[in-house]
Amino acid sequence: MNTTRIAKVIMPFALLLIISMPSCYYDNTEETYPGGVPCDTSAVTWTLDIQPMVNGHCSGCHNGTQQFDISTYASVKAIVIDGRMMQAMSMMQGMPKKMPPGYSLPDCTLLKTQLWIDQGALEN
Numbered sequence: 001m002n003t004t005r006i007a008k009v010i011m012p013f014a015l016l017l018i019i020s021m022p023s024c025y026y027d028n029t030e031e032t033y034p035g036g037v038p039c040d041t042s043a044v045t046w047t048l049d050i051q052p053m054v055n056g057h058c059s060g061c062h063n064g065t066q067q068f069d070i071s072t073y074a075s076v077k078a079i080v081i082d083g084r085m086m087q088a089m090s091m092m093q094g095m096p097k098k099m100p101p102g103y104s105l106p107d108c109t110l111l112k113t114q115l116w117i118d119q120g121a122l123e124n
């Protein structure tokens with residue numbers, strides 16, 4: 001019968017299929033989450049995320065003797081409200097008031113901190 005006509009109809013779809021195939025290879029977890037660890041932002045809390053981060057990276061200096069205190073929830077909340085916490089933490093490396101000085105926290109930590117602030121910086 002009319003095989004040429006059928007071929008003409010099928011050909012564009014066949015080509016499309018072939019062209020779109022290589023994209024499957026890029027659809028893997030390593031590519032989507034560099035390092036293999038996704039950033040879990042589903043439930044960010046003061047107790048499990050922010051307090052350990054502040055204890056580990058901030059209150060060593062900000063303990064009230066060398067620098068103003070940010071070792072308690074209330075004192076952290078104060079620098080959240082005046083906007084200085086995220087401002088200091090998201091500065092580029094090398095800026096004088098970049099916090100913590102000398103190294104950068106992982107993007108995931110910054111993302112979680114921003115989320116916690118956006119959700120009202122609760123003592124949760």
Ligand code: HEC
Nearest residue numbers: 057058060061062067079084085088089096097099100101
């Ligand atoms: C190695 C010690 C050290 C660590 C760790 C550190 N800071 Fe600081 N921080 C300082 C010093 C010193 C200043 C004063 C800098 C200045 O005024 O030039 C400062 C200033 C600040 C300021 C005020 C900036 C301004 O605009 O005046 C904020 C806010 C701050 N730190 C937040 C943090 C946070 C949040 C962390 C943890 C993520 C942190 N710091 C970790 C030493 C530290």
